[in-house]
Amino acid sequence: MKSNYLTKGLLATVAFSLIGLYSCTSLEIEEVDSIVVESTGGATAGDPTQLVEAAYNDLSVFTDQANLYSLFQHPSDELIPPTRGVDWGDNGVWRTLHAHTWDATHAQVLNAWNSLNQRIFKTAEILAASPSTEEAAQANFLQGFYVWHVLDLYGQVPFREFGEGVDVLPRVLSRSEALDLAIQKVEASIAGLPSMGPGENIRGSKAAAYAILTRMYLNKAVYTAANPAGPYEHQTADLDKVIEYADLLTAEGYEFDDDYFSIWEAGTDKEPILVSNQGSGQNRWMMTLHYSQNPSGWNGFTTISDFYDQWDQNDPRFGVPATPDGTEFSGISVGMLEGQQYDDNGDEVIDTRSQQPLKFTEEVKLAGAPTAQGIRVIKYHPGRASKYIILRYAESQLNKAEALLRKGDNAGALAVINEMRTARGGATLSSIDESSMLAERGFETYWEGLRRVDQIRFGTYTDTWTEKTVTDATRVLFPIPQQALDSNPNLVQNEGY
Secondary structure, X not given: OEEEOOEOOOOOOOOOOOOOEEEOOOXXXXXXXXXXXXXXXXXXXXXXXXXXXXXXXXXXXXXXXXXXXXXXXXXXOOOEOOEEOOEOOHHHOOHHHHHOOOOOOOHHHHHHHHHHHHHHHHHHHHHOOOOOXXXXXXXXXXXXXXXXXXXXXXXEEEEOOOOOOOOOOOEXXXXXXXXXXXXXXXXXXXXXXXXXXXXXXXXXXXXXXHHHHHHHHHOHHHHOOOOOOOOOOOOHHHHHHHHHHHHHHHHOOOOOOOOHHHHHEOOOOOXXXXXXXXXXXXXXXXXXXXXXXXXXXXXXOEEOHHHHOOOOOOOHHHEEOOOOOOOOOOOOOEEEEOEEOEOOOOOEOEOOOOOOEOEEEOOOOOEOOOOOEOEEEEOOOOOOEOOEEEEEHHHHHHHHHHXXXXXXXXXXXXXXXXXXXXXXXXXXXXXXXXXXXXHHHHHHHOOOOOHHHHHHHHOOOOOOEOOEOOOOHHHHOOOOOHHHHHHOOOOOOOOOO
8 A cells, every 4th residue: 555645835824734645546636725925923815816716726635535535434334445455454544434443643533634624724814815705705605614524523623813823722612613603604605606507616606505504504403412422403493494595506506417427427517516626536436446447446445235235226326237238337337336347348357366257245344355345336437527526416405305304394305305316217205204314315425425424413323334333422523633632722632532
């Protein structure tokens, strides 16, 4: 395994440690820093136009297989990172995420903390740089967006204004305080953001604000609960806001795509709301495809039988199987890749390690897995992916359906779900409850980094599944990294660490 390092300069006003991103490649993701001019009095904000551009380039942090994605996806019941010989061992950095046995020194926990808090500070830099009305709106949208990520993962958010000196320790916001700030910032941004309909939009818009607000209000009960692990009491007013913002988003011209896997391809514009202009989803297929496939992957992450077995395999979102007759998706398929794999000529792919036909199996072990174990997942197809989606329409509508369900409007919730299923060309449901709602969210958004959040809200995050037996409720929050505790005594370690 090789280490993949981010190329990054440090902000003049705040220091962050750089952590190597582990992968099976030397591929680097270069991030573009904002401009900071040092002066006798500390730091002077640069040009706001350049700063906003750099801030959106920074969305590249979501495209990697490590960092934020690893914290939001690996601890869930959708993904497992098997170690195959020495491949993907990396001192247990992946296995501990799946098994819920991480601690305050975990590399991805620290790296995500630094990345997110650095980006929050950059948005404060924009606001201190005499921005235009739209530039200020973009900064407020991004600030609320990043504050949400920190409060969700860590339960507290250090916050410092740009003009405060390095001798001023960041104050620390609780989960509820941070949520109030995140909502206030995003709602304040709406008036100044442009109204942009569907497309590969690389900047914030009214639609992007509406989308993230449906997520914030749906999870408000989680963030305001006395115990982070629940129980959670959803308030009608919050659920009404989810529905309101989901409907405003629809009014911006978004709709369900009738070809599910085309959502991640070039030229589609019905569902993507915000995309990164710094990535095409390459890491998503590289992290799962086998060495022997073409293109060659890193032979890493797979899904597990607990999730796979929930599916109706006739669901169009399940995937299109690879076929030996050269039709449609011969070679690399989309969705769930299980069984014998074929090349573009329809010939069986041979595992170059075992010299046996390459057949992906449901069975998979967390450590000591053979090279072909585990069902692979492809949404970003290596031949057709052109963008990395940060926000898309279907999530907001799932949020609306769940809000209706939690209000007791089962018929309304069912109507939203069936509208989506019909658009995908799938069978409709005859009824909906909390269990089937959680399952439906998984069928629609699998491997998009939302499952951990959903499982916490539905109370299944402390369950057991393949190679995960820890049920410690304190794992709903990650620890504050030890380096952060050492540098800011205002921070207090989360319970359980």
